[in-house]
Amino acid sequence: MKENAVLELHNINKSFPGVRALQGVDFTLREGEIHALMGENGAGKSTLIKVITGVYEKEDGEIYLAGNEGTVNIHSPQDAQDLGISTVYQEITLCPNLTVAENMYIGRTKSVMQNWKKMNEDADKILASLDIPAKASQQLASCSLAVQQMVAIARAVDMECKVLILDEPTSSLDDNEVQKLFGLMRDLKKKGVGIIFVTHFLDQVYEVCDRITVLRDGKLVGEYEIADLPRVELVSKMLGKELDDLSDIKGEVSNEDDTDKAEKVFEAEGLQSDAGIKPFDFYIRKGEVNGFTGLLGSGRSECVRAIFGADRVIGGTVKKNGKVVKISKPIDAMREGIAYLPEDRKVDGIVGDLSVRDNIILAAQVLRGFFKPISKAKAYKLADEYIDLLDIKTASADTPIKSLSGGNQQKVILARWLLMHPEYLILDEPTRGIDVGTKVDIQKLVLKLASEGMSVTFISSETDEMLRTCSRLVVMRDRKVVGELKGEELTQSGIMKTIAGGESNE
Amino acid sequence: MSKGKGTFNKQLLIPIAALVALALFNLIKDPSFFKIALGENSAGDPVLSGYLITILDYGSELAILAIGMTLVTAASGGQDISVGAAIAIAGSVILRVLCGTNSRPEELQAPVIVAFLVACLVAMLFGAFNGILVAYFKIQPMVATLILFTAGRSIAAWINNNELPIISEPSFGYYGGYIPGVPIPTPFFIAMICVVVIMLVLKFTTLGLYTQAVGINGSSSRLNGINPQFIKFLTFVILGLCVAVAGLIKVSRLSTINYSVIAKDIEMDAILAVALGGNSLSGGKFNMTASILGAYVIQFLTTTLYKMNVQSDALSAYKAVVVIILVVLSTPIVRKKLSQLGAMILPKKKEA
Numbered sequence: 001m002k003e004n005a006v007l008e009l010h011n012i013n014k015s016f017p018g019v020r021a022l023q024g025v026d027f028t029l030r031e032g033e034i035h036a037l038m039g040e041n042g043a044g045k046s047t048l049i050k051v052i053t054g055v056y057e058k059e060d061g062e063i064y065l066a067g068n069e070g071t072v073n074i075h076s077p078q079d080a081q082d083l084g085i086s087t088v089y090q091e092i093t094l095c096p097n098l099t100v101a102e103n104m105y106i107g108r109t110k111s112v113m114q115n116w117k118k119m120n121e122d123a124d125k126i127l128a129s130l131d132i133p134a135k136a137s138q139q140l141a142s143c144s145l146a147v148q149q150m151v152a153i154a155r156a157v158d159m160e161c162k163v164l165i166l167d168e169p170t171s172s173l174d175d176n177e178v179q180k181l182f183g184l185m186r187d188l189k190k191k192g193v194g195i196i197f198v199t200h201f202l203d204q205v206y207e208v209c210d211r212i213t214v215l216r217d218g219k220l221v222g223e224y225e226i227a228d229l230p231r232v233e234l235v236s237k238m239l240g241k242e243l244d245d246l247s248d249i250k251g252e253v254s255n256e257d258d259t260d261k262a263e264k265v266f267e268a269e270g271l272q273s274d275a276g277i278k279p280f281d282f283y284i285r286k287g288e289v290n291g292f293t294g295l296l297g298s299g300r301s302e303c304v305r306a307i308f309g310a311d312r313v314i315g316g317t318v319k320k321n322g323k324v325v326k327i328s329k330p331i332d333a334m335r336e337g338i339a340y341l342p343e344d345r346k347v348d349g350i351v352g353d354l355s356v357r358d359n360i361i362l363a364a365q366v367l368r369g370f371f372k373p374i375s376k377a378k379a380y381k382l383a384d385e386y387i388d389l390l391d392i393k394t395a396s397a398d399t400p401i402k403s404l405s406g407g408n409q410q411k412v413i414l415a416r417w418l419l420m421h422p423e424y425l426i427l428d429e430p431t432r433g434i435d436v437g438t439k440v441d442i443q444k445l446v447l448k449l450a451s452e453g454m455s456v457t458f459i460s461s462e463t464d465e466m467l468r469t470c471s472r473l474v475v476m477r478d479r480k481v482v483g484e485l486k487g488e489e490l491t492q493s494g495i496m497k498t499i500a501g502g503e504s505n506e
Numbered sequence: 507m508s509k510g511k512g513t514f515n516k517q518l519l520i521p522i523a524a525l526v527a528l529a530l531f532n533l534i535k536d537p538s539f540f541k542i543a544l545g546e547n548s549a550g551d552p553v554l555s556g557y558l559i560t561i562l563d564y565g566s567e568l569a570i571l572a573i574g575m576t577l578v579t580a581a582s583g584g585q586d587i588s589v590g591a592a593i594a595i596a597g598s599v600i601l602r603v604l605c606g607t608n609s610r611p612e613e614l615q616a617p618v619i620v621a622f623l624v625a626c627l628v629a630m631l632f633g634a635f636n637g638i639l640v641a642y643f644k645i646q647p648m649v650a651t652l653i654l655f656t657a658g659r660s661i662a663a664w665i666n667n668n669e670l671p672i673i674s675e676p677s678f679g680y681y682g683g684y685i686p687g688v689p690i691p692t693p694f695f696i697a698m699i700c701v702v703v704i705m706l707v708l709k710f711t712t713l714g715l716y717t718q719a720v721g722i723n724g725s726s727s728r729l730n731g732i733n734p735q736f737i738k739f740l741t742f743v744i745l746g747l748c749v750a751v752a753g754l755i756k757v758s759r760l761s762t763i764n765y766s767v768i769a770k771d772i773e774m775d776a777i778l779a780v781a782l783g784g785n786s787l788s789g790g791k792f793n794m795t796a797s798i799l800g801a802y803v804i805q806f807l808t809t810t811l812y813k814m815n816v817q818s819d820a821l822s823a824y825k826a827v828v829v830i831i832l833v834v835l836s837t838p839i840v841r842k843k844l845s846q847l848g849a850m851i852l853p854k855k856k857e858a
Binding site: 308310329330331334340342347348349350351352353354358362363365366367369370371372373416 | 713718722725726727730733790
């Protein structure tokens with residue numbers, strides 16, 4: 001083993017039917033470092049993590065762990081835990097209806113009897129030492145998501161882990177919460193814990209990590225010190241090509257001023273839904289890309305959901321080309337030519353067990369009607385066409401969508417709505433949790449569709465993505481529309497100021 | 507890109523394997539199980555008889571119910587346990603319409619088709635009742651249908667003032683027996699009509715796609731313009747229709763009704779047929795052919811057990827063993843092990 005290393009992997013191989021997920025991958029984690037594991041979706045990050053945590057068994061290769069003679073065998077998550085490898089997943093896997101302390105100690109007591117008082121005291125001690133703002137006796141559900149995430153980490157830490165794996169822990173946290181989490185990670189680092197950090201946010205990698213290991217197509221690209229690897233290079237290493245795509249896009253947008261004069265396709269007045277947003281006005285012109293921005297929970301999604309009829313509309317009118325239309329449920333919106341790609345792909349988007357083909361034709365089929373099924377041959381033709389068009393990576397059109405990677409799932413959902421040939425396409429966080437390559441693909445596609453006359457609303461938590469794609473931004477704060485930015489005003493600081501309500505020095 | 511043509515659906519392997527196993531068992535135990543004889547019934551008409559004919563006969567009512575149960579399972583992720591009681595109601599309605607006010611009529615008071623249509627309407631109404639509880643009030647299907655399961659047989663008795671009507675008109679017996687001159691039991695033909703109808707419905711409507719989508723992800727289905735509640739409701743109504751057909755066969759067999767015994771425990775067999783067809787009982791994807799095949803396999807099992815002189819009281823215990831085996835076999839853990847085993851024994855397994 002190398003000096004200081006707590007975990008070393010050599011020549012790890014793992015295959016699934018039809019895919020070589022890992023091919024001879026090496027990985028080294030040192031004591032007291034935060035090590036980012038980067039790669040596009042399908043690069044093998046998750047597989048590698050699952051090999052380390054015992055969810056999958058490696059086919060080949062050796063794992064060394066500090067304090068153990070020779071190689072270690074990890075056959076199950078229990079083995080991994082016993083060896084001091086702890087994992088905190090993207091989705092919180094604790095029990096919200098138990099207390100914080102119970103969550104920290106569940107499944108760990110060896111005796112039949114439980115000393116509740118001592119357990120709570122111990123828990124409080126750990127929480128205090130990690131500076132986590134929660135009480136042991138508090139019900140977990142009453143904590144914010146970030147604190148729940150931290151409790152999950154506290155649980156891992158208390159199990160005296162040497163290796164802590166954080167798999168996309170920040171994807172549901174806001175900036176403030178992310179900072180708290182980073183604080184905790186730095187504390188642990190000082191205590192000598194080796195942390196593997198998986199994330200899609202490049203900013204976060206550069207903020208908190210010491211080293212980066214990049215994977216691509218199941219192979220190791222390399223291990224780098226953070227200072228030696230500028231952002232652009234990281235991205236190009238992940239994609240395996242020189243990246244000038246991002247700057248390309250920008251050039252395309254700027255010459256689109258004439259959309260200002262195009263007619264308004266959809267207009268809403270005083271629209272309000274039961275999801276708790278204040279009544280808002282809204283319009284979109286033909287061939288325009290606009291966006292909703294604001295902090296997490298500001299009501300961005302709720303606005304577009306109201307337009308699509310996804311939440312119950314309780315007030316206001318919607319006009320299409322100047323004529324009032326009634327949209328009270330999704331099918332009404334679809335009939336008016338509105339398509340909506342929902343924020344939560346897993347919950348609202350994919351129909352997991354159905355094939356890619358069925359997932360692609362679903363919306364178009366519903367629109368055609370109950371008594372006019374699309375024939376199997378036609379469905380295959382359409383599916384293949386869109387698989388080609390969007391470059392969806394799937395074994396076949398019959399593959400269940402749930403076995404695709406996140407980015408490809410998102411493309412399937414996108415194909416579903418494009419197949420409907422909508423006049424107005426709403427994309428709510430289409431790029432969340434997917435790889436950089438697909439992000440760029442989607443942004444390009446949005447601009448292409450708009451240039452062909454489709455109106456698009458694009459929502460993203462990454463402001464620079466919005467700045468690149470949108471020609472007009474609706475800014476929201478506290479479930480209310482507080483401003484609109486276009487042209488010159490479209491800058492990071494412009495958005496910040498509007499979100500903060502002009503009191504940017506506050 | 508593969509077009510999926512000619513690829514054999516693996517799901518059908520489960521009921522077929524069970525069928526082969528049962529057939530082999532009987533072949534070894536007593537080959538006379540497979541004997542089919544052409545004889546005459548009491549009316550002097552030619553009829554086929556033998557264990558296989560019994561399976562065809564009684565398996566058919568189960569197959570009809572399995573159609574509806576498959577759809578309910580797929581869409582709602584639960585099962586309707588009230589079908590036995592609902593059959594009692596449907597049967598009771600048929601007899602009531604045929605008998606009018608007199609419980610022992612000399613001749614039928616209404617054409618059978620009218621009685622049947624009224625029964626369809628009533629059974630669909632009860633299906634709608636279950637459907638509303640499940641789809642709109644979001645009650646667990648088993649809990650929701652427990653109401654009718656409990657009350658159904660009393661309602662059936664009440665429809666005929668707790669009398670036992672008897673139909674003496676022989677033509678009424680055709681539906682559950684034999685049409686003169688046709689040696690094959692009529693229920694088989696009725697089941698085949700139902701099968702053809704459902705296959706056409708699945709081909710020419712989007713019912714199959716919608717039920718599966720709703721069963722897998724209701725929230726996503728809604729955002730794709732489907733009305734998940736209505737689809738769930740619809741499957742219960744369709745099951746109601748299946749119940750009415752099965753009810754007609756049941757009362758036709760006896761030309762009378764016994765409220766507490768008619769179609770007793772048939773819901774369990776129907777659910778078992780769905781499970782034996784390899785369909786997940788928690789909803790989602792389904793294979794209709796496999797369910798229908800499953801229904802006949804269940805009847806094969808029941809008949810085999812009867813032939814071995816297992817008492818009808820003890821039958822459920824034997825079936826329970828089969829259920830346990832099936833459920834355990836269908837768990838992901840065992841399936842994974844089995845496929846590993848299969849890969850070891852047959853390194854290059856051919857496409858069936």
